[in-house]
Structures are given as C-alpha cells and as structure tokens.
Amino acid sequence: MAASTFQHALGTVKFLGWDSSPGSQNGISTFSVKMVSKDFGLDMRLLKRGNCSSGSCKLRMVHALASHSSVADPVQAPSNQNSSDSQKKTNETALILIRHGESLWNEKNLFTGCVDVPLTQKGVEEAIEAGKRISNIPVDIIYTSALIRAQMTAMLAMTQHRRKKVPIIMHNESQQAKTWSQIYSGDTMKQSIPVITAWQLNERMYGELQGLNKQETADRFGKEKVHEWRRSYDIPPPNGESLEMCAERAVAYFKEQIQPDLLTGKNIMIAAHGNSLRSIIMYLDRLTSQEVISLELSTGIPMLYIFKEGKFIRRGSPVAPSEAGVYAYTRKLALYRQKLDEMLH
Numbered sequence: 152m153a154a155s156t157f158q159h160a161l162g163t164v165k166f167l168g169w170d171s172s173p174g175s176q177n178g179i180s181t182f183s184v185k186m187v188s189k190d191f192g193l194d195m196r197l198l199k200r201g202n203c204s205s206g207s208c209k210l211r212m213v214h215a216l217a218s219h220s221s222v223a224d225p226v227q228a229p230s231n232q233n234s235s236d237s238q239k240k241t242n243e244t245a246l247i248l249i250r251h252g253e254s255l256w257n258e259k260n261l262f263t264g265c266v267d268v269p270l271t272q273k274g275v276e277e278a279i280e281a282g283k284r285i286s287n288i289p290v291d292i293i294y295t296s297a298l299i300r301a302q303m304t305a306m307l308a309m310t311q312h313r314r315k316k317v318p319i320i321m322h323n324e325s326q327q328a329k330t331w332s333q334i335y336s337g338d339t340m341k342q343s344i345p346v347i348t349a350w351q352l353n354e355r356m357y358g359e360l361q362g363l364n365k366q367e368t369a370d371r372f373g374k375e376k377v378h379e380w381r382r383s384y385d386i387p388p389p390n391g392e393s394l395e396m397c398a399e400r401a402v403a404y405f406k407e408q409i410q411p412d413l414l415t416g417k418n419i420m421i422a423a424h425g426n427s428l429r430s431i432i433m434y435l436d437r438l439t440s441q442e443v444i445s446l447e448l449s450t451g452i453p454m455l456y457i458f459k460e461g462k463f464i465r466r467g468s469p470v471a472p473s474e475a476g477v478y479a480y481t482r483k484l485a486l487y488r489q490k491l492d493e494m495l496h
C-alpha cells in the first residue's frame with residue numbers, strides 16, 4: 152500500500168505501509184506508522200500489529216494509535232480533544248501571559264533588550280509566586296522567548312502547578328538536536344508539557360542603549376528623549392527596535408504559531424518580556440498605538456485570557472490559586488480544577 156498521511160489533531164500521522172517482518176505471520180499483519188507531532192516536534196516510528204485488510208480499517212487503526220500516543224491530559228482539560236472537527240469548532244481555552252521575574256539588570260536599572268541576563272533571587276520568588284496563582288489552570292503548551300529570564304520564569308512557575316507535568320524544552324535548532332532529545336515513551340510524553348522557544352518573543356532589541364543605566368541615560372540625553380525611546384510606539388532607540396518593530400515579529404509569531412494551537416483547543420502559557428508582551432496585548436485587547444503607550448507590565452504577574460468564539464476575553468490576573476472569579480467565569484476551568492482536587496485527594 153502506498154504511504155498515506157492522516158491528519159490528527161496532534162500532528163500528521165504517516166502510514167508507511169505493511170511490514171514484511173515475522174509479525175505478519177499467522178494472519179496477523181504488522182504495519183508501520185510514523186507520527187509527526189507539531190506539539191512535541193515528535194518524529195516517532197511505531198510498529199503496531201493489526202489484522203485489518205481494508206484501507207479504511209488501516210486508517211482507523213492509525214488514528215487509534217495516534218490517539219494512544221497523544222499528549223492528551225487524562226484530567227479532562229478544557230479543550231476539544233475528543234472532537235473530530237476541533238480545527239473548526241468553537242473552543243474555550245486558557246491563555247496565560249507572564250512577564251519574566253526581576254532580572255539582574257532590572258535590579259541594576261540597566262537597559263536589557265536582547266542581552267541574555269538571568270533572574271535575581273527576587274525574580275525566582277516572583278516566578279514561583281506566579282506559578283501558585285496559575286496552579287489550577289490547565290497548560291498544554293508553553294511558549295517562551297529564547298532568553299533565559301523568560302525560560303527560568305516558565306520553568307519555576309510550573310514547579311507549582313498541581314498537575315505536576317514536566318515542562319520539556321524542545322530542541323529543534325538542528326536535526327541532531329531534535330533526534331538526540333527524542334522521547335520514546337508515550338506514557339512519559341503524557342506527563343510532559345512541550346516548551347517551545349522562539350526569538351520572535353524576545354524583548355525589544357534596545358540597540359545602543361543595551362547595558363546603559365536608565366537613570367544615567369536620562370541625565371545625559373534628557374528625560375523626555377529617553378521616555379520617547381522607552382515608551383513611544385514608532386520611534387526606535389539608536390540602532391534598536393521601536394515597539395512597532397517588535398510588534399511586527401511578536402504578533403506575527405503569535406498569529407502564525409500560537410493562535411492555531413488555541414484554535415485546536417490547547418491551553419497556552421507564554422513567558423516573555425515587557426515589550427513583546429505589550430505588543431501581544433495590544434493585539435489581543437485591540438489597543439491603539441496611543442493606548443499601548445501607557446500600558447506597563449510588572450515582573451512576574453500572570454495575566455489570564457479566555458479564548459472563546461475567536462475572541463480574547465481578558466480575565467486579569469488571578470490573585471490566588473483559589474480565586475473564585477476565575478473559576479466561576481468558565482465551567483471548563485472550574486471542572487478542571489475540580490478534577491485536580493479529586494485526583495490529588
């Protein structure tokens with residue numbers, strides 16, 4: 152039989168054909184399928200025995216196998232995993248945005264931009280506190296920037312999550328990195344959350360201000376000039392990116408990579424930066440370039456959105472893991488939390 156592909160919610164499943172191995176004896180045929188999951192960057196070849204002979208039967212078995220190997224949460228997450236037309240159907244999913252905790256250069260009041268600086272002790276504590284606040288909200292995929300302060304924040308926050316899945320950074324930078332970081336257990340995968348890193352979510356590149364002290368720069372160039380560089384929409388700092396330029400790549404990435412995951416029912420957390428998140432919030436909340444100027448984000452504060460019927464509904468920041476308002480708002484979130492309670496008691 153010619154190789155055929157099958158579209159599963161988790162990725163593309165490719166039927167590679169019948170195997171002529173000893174498994175095809177005694178009327179039991181062996182067939183081989185390959186599953187390429189977008190979520191896990193997974194490229195897994197599986198051998199499965201089956202006794203089907205018709206093409207449709209084979210495809211059904213391939214589907215069953217793909218479902219078996221999926222990262223679907225045994226706690227019924229508020230997603231449409233059981234729906235065959237989940238691509239089109241209306242979903243209600245959670246989107247958490249979190250700016251990284253305080254970095255060593257935040258503490259020193261230095262322009263940071265794309266310089267890769269780690270968290271301070273306070274930043275570590277902020278990330279853990281943020282994790283407590285979202286510990287009852289489902290997370291299926293994590294997106295972070297390529298910078299360590301956002302990645303540390305995401306990882307530390309997930310140590311507090313009640314579902315206790317393991318966040319795993321996907322290494323797709325080369326074929327070797329991909330191959331060497333593969334997971335070969337479906338069960339282990341079910342207990343994992345893919346962490347996708349993307350430079351497009353990086354902080355706005357601050358050009359020749361990177362490494363300069365913010366106060367000293369204001370003293371030297373004037374308060375107004377520095378405020379214009381920091382908070383105007385379309386005026387870039389010397390040889391750096393304006394917020395508009397940062398928004399072009401961050402929002403394009405959100406629309407092309409993250410929004411399709413939300414549409415297929417995935418609950419997403421994005422750990423990123425002051426300006427890349429301001430850009431994304433401008434898109435989510437339909438802010439004008441005037442309105443975004445006054446938007447300020449604190450370090451380590453998670454913000455929750457519900458994605459429903461193609462719209463982003465801002466829910467603000469859960470103040471505590473048990474905040475009633477968040478769970479009262481959506482039945483699916485309340486149900487998820489209830490299942491966690493049942494599972495953990």
Ligand SMILES: O=C(O)[C@@H](CO)OP(=O)(O)O
Nearest residue numbers: 261262263264354381425
């Ligand atoms: O230095 C930076 O990279 C950013 C975020 O800390 O600063 P600003 O608040 O000026 O955009």
